[in-house]
Amino acid sequence: MSRRVLLIEDEPNIAEAIRFLLTREGWQVETHADGADALQVIQGASPDLVILDVMLPGKNGMEILRELRTLEDMQGLPVLMLTARGQSRDREMAENAGVSRFMTKPFSNTEMLTAVRDLHAQATQS
Amino acid sequence: MRDTLTGSRIRERRQIAGLRQAELARKVGISASYLNLIEHNRRRIGGKLLVDIAAVLMVEPSLLTQGIEATLISALREAAADAVGQQAEVDALEEFAGRFPGWAGVLAQMHRRVVSLERTVETLSDRLTHDPHLASSVHEVLSTAAAIRSTAAILADTQEIEPEWQDRFHRNLHQDAERLADSSKSLVAYLDDSDSAEDRRGVPLEDVEAFFDASEHHFPEIEDGKTADEVDLAELDSATARTLALSFLKTYTADARAIPLTQIKAAVSVAEPDPAQLAAQFSVDMATILRRLAALPKEYLSRPAGLVMCDASGSVLFTKPVPGFAMPRFGETCPLWPVFQALNRPLVPIRKRVVQLGRAAAVFDCYAYAWPQFVGGYDEGPAYRSVMLIQPVEDVQTDDKAVSRVGPSCRVCPNNSCEARREPSILREGF
Numbered sequence: 361m362s363r364r365v366l367l368i369e370d371e372p373n374i375a376e377a378i379r380f381l382l383t384r385e386g387w388q389v390e391t392h393a394d395g396a397d398a399l400q401v402i403q404g405a406s407p408d409l410v411i412l413d414v415m416l417p418g419k420n421g422m423e424i425l426r427e428l429r430t431l432e433d434m435q436g437l438p439v440l441m442l443t444a445r446g447q448s449r450d451r452e453m454a455e456n457a458g459v460s461r462f463m464t465k466p467f468s469n470t471e472m473l474t475a476v477r478d479l480h481a482q483a484t485q486s
Numbered sequence: 487m488r489d490t491l492t493g494s495r496i497r498e499r500r501q502i503a504g505l506r507q508a509e510l511a512r513k514v515g516i517s518a519s520y521l522n523l524i525e526h527n528r529r530r531i532g533g534k535l536l537v538d539i540a541a542v543l544m545v546e547p548s549l550l551t552q553g554i555e556a557t558l559i560s561a562l563r564e565a566a567a568d569a570v571g572q573q574a575e576v577d578a579l580e581e582f583a584g585r586f587p588g589w590a591g592v593l594a595q596m597h598r599r600v601v602s603l604e605r606t607v608e609t610l611s612d613r614l615t616h617d618p619h620l621a622s623s624v625h626e627v628l629s630t631a632a633a634i635r636s637t638a639a640i641l642a643d644t645q646e647i648e649p650e651w652q653d654r655f656h657r658n659l660h661q662d663a664e665r666l667a668d669s670s671k672s673l674v675a676y677l678d679d680s681d682s683a684e685d686r687r688g689v690p691l692e693d694v695e696a697f698f699d700a701s702e703h704h705f706p707e708i709e710d711g712k713t714a715d716e717v718d719l720a721e722l723d724s725a726t727a728r729t730l731a732l733s734f735l736k737t738y739t740a741d742a743r744a745i746p747l748t749q750i751k752a753a754v755s756v757a758e759p760d761p762a763q764l765a766a767q768f769s770v771d772m773a774t775i776l777r778r779l780a781a782l783p784k785e786y787l788s789r790p791a792g793l794v795m796c797d798a799s800g801s802v803l804f805t806k807p808v809p810g811f812a813m814p815r816f817g818e819t820c821p822l823w824p825v826f827q828a829l830n831r832p833l834v835p836i837r838k839r840v841v842q843l844g845r846a847a848a849v850f851d852c853y854a855y856a857w858p859q860f861v862g863g864y865d866e867g868p869a870y871r872s873v874m875l876i877q878p879v880e881d882v883q884t885d886d887k888a889v890s891r892v893g894p895s896c897r898v899c900p901n902n903s904c905e906a907r908r909e910p911s912i913l914r915e916g917f
Contacts, residue, residue: 371629373658377636380651384644415625444628466632469639 362388363480366407368398368424369442370416374465378411381469382476395419399427402434409480414443414450422457429458436486438479442467492536493527494584495550499543500525514538558583561594568597623673630666634659690727695805697722697731703781703793703806705738709747714739734804741778744770750778754786761853761875762835772835772855776875780806792876794825797859798869808876810848812894820893821906825874828854832870839879840892843901849879849889 365382369375370393379389392401396418402410410428414421421441428434438460443450445464454462460482461475500510511521514535523529531539532551540547562583566574575582583590637655641647647655697719705717714735719728745768753764765775780793792808800821805813813819824838836854841847853875858868893899896908 371633373633373662374629374636376654376658377633377640380640380655381636415629442632444625444632465628466635469636469643472636 362386363409364388364390364405364407365409365411365476366402366405367391367411368395368401368416368421369393369411369413370395371413374442377469378472381473385473385476387476393417395421395424398424402428402437403431407437408483409438409440409476411440411442411476414441414445414454422453425454425457425459436483438483440475440479491527491580491584492531492551493525493529494581496531496539496543497525498585499545499550503543505542510539510542513542558587558590558594561597562590564601565593565597568600623669626669627666627673630662630669634662634666637662690724690730691804693722693724693727694731694734697727698734698804698806702784704783705735705781708735708739708742737777738781741770741774741781744768744774745778747782750782751786754779754782758788771857772853773857773871773873776853776855776873779875787877789877789879794819794823794874794876795871796825796829797871798829800826800829803871808850808878810878811842811850811876812898814895814898818895818897818908820895820899821908822890822892822904823874824852824854824890825872828856828872828874829870832856832858838890839888840890843891843893843899851877851879 363386365387367375367378367382367389369378369391372393375391375393379391382389390405390407392398393416395416398412398416398419398421402424412421412425416424421443425439425441428437428439435458439458440461440463441454441459442463442465443454451462460479463471463475500507507521507525508518511518514521515538516535520529524531536547536550540550543550559580562579563576566576566579637659641652641655641659707717708714714732717731717735719731722728722731749768750764753759753767759779761772761775761779764779765772768775770778777793777795779787780791782791784790790808791806792811792813793804793806794802794813795804796802802813802819807813822840824836824840827838828834828836833856836852838852838854839849840852841849854872855874856870856872859871861868891901893901893904896904897911899907899911901907902911
């Protein structure tokens with residue numbers, strides 16, 4: 361059974377590039393571009409991993425993550441957060457919200473693939 | 487201030503001219519030992535002897551007598567005060583500037599540049615935090631850069647890529663490159679604007695303050711009897727800015743009628759004006775006299791006068807800047823300013839000497855007064871406003887216990903132990 365990633369990113373060309381990269385790695389990639397109903401989409405899709413942008417229309421990625429972590433069955437879901445704001449306080453805020461990995465734009469493809477592989481490996485081991 | 491450096495300048499010029507002390511002394515008819523005393527600033531010099539020496543040295547006498555520009559000395563003094571971990575010989579500052587004017591100029595110029603860059607960092611940091619336009623522009627640029635980086639890396643690194651994907655990524659790259667060019671241009675245009683006189687354009691209150699600043703907060707036509715409605719407001723772009731300006735000008739007009747210019751000029755020319763005494767003399771309230779003093783032509787007062795007005799919510803309604811007293815652009819000021827404390831004691835004039843912490847740590851006399859702007863009616867509390875006149879004080883010890891410590895705003899205030907702090911200072915992060 362293939363691994364499934366849900367990519368929540370409103371920037372279509374970033375989403376397309378990530379989709380291409382992860383598909384080649386054997387991931388089944390589903391994309392979503394709106395923050396407002398992102399929580400429901402995550403719950404409905406039950407992915408193995410979520411890549412979540414911070415600046416989303418409708419609802420901020422940080423809020424989505426906070427709400428996600430209040431759900432009992434979503435505590436261990438690996439979430440890789442993408443943001444253009446890499447200041448220490450943003451990182452701290454993401455960690456407090458329960459992020460698994462935090463990545464600042466612009467990132468390299470290798471960095472992204474390594475993060476996804478690591479997070480998935482950690483999740484399957486635990 | 488007595489110029490103590492004429493002798494040093496003579497010595498410097500003599501050496502430049504390649505003359506020995508004895509030669510110069512002989513040419514102007516004095517002994518070498520006397521010239522030596524002059525050159526070491528131990529004898530004053532002026533009159534014919536100075537003219538003769540200048541003639542031999544082939545320079546204007548004024549070049550020898552004019553001190554090093556006060557701005558240079560003051561810039562060097564500031565540089566010495568701001569130096570971290572380095573103790574400059576401040577006592578020898580004038581001598582240094584006199585003997586090495588070129589190096590002194592370079593040092594002063596570098597210090598001015600550091601100060602200017604620090605201000606830019608401060609402004610940009612504040613803007614990134616508070617300016618939604620800038621934050622979203624930066625986000626747009628970084629997101630587009632991220633898309634370009636990923637897409638370009640796919641095209642460069644992927645050995646076999648289907649023609650369909652290749653076409654799609656080429657198209658995406660083209661789109662993103664155009665987007666990046668547009669968003670970068672708009673970002674640069676926005677930041678460039680900040681350095682121009684148009685900097686403060688766009689926010690109505692800031693437009694109005696720029697309009698008042700351009701007139702140095704004084705309107706001769708109103709002093710001569712015209713009404714506020716007759717002042718030309720055409721340069722204000724928005725209707726909101728014109729409405730605000732008219733409202734402030736009406737207050738100005740009322741103040742000017744209550745305290746005619748000729749009378750206040752006479753009153754303040756006698757002695758250092760005491761606002762409370764002047765209020766009694768002109769039978770006006772403290773708010774009127776404080777506003778009026780800030781609106782006088784600058785030559786009327788011995789010290790510059792700045793002004794801050796706020797309402798009971800603490801919102802700053804109007805400012806007139808005064809050199810050395812930082813008034814943050816976004817209105818999030820220090821809650822310890824007397825203008826806010828006056829709101830707790832309406833109708834009680836407050837006089838407070840404050841030091842504004844920060845790079846300059848300058849001392850100011852502040853006069854503040856809060857008054858009910860209107861009374862709503864039965865069972866409705868009055869809405870208060872508060873005004874503060876700010877005047878710089880020189881030659882004061884900043885550690886004087888009578889001097890209260892205030893900041894500009896929390897973000898750029900170095901007093902980390904302040905109980906009134908709202909948010910951490912960026913100064914802790916090394917700025």
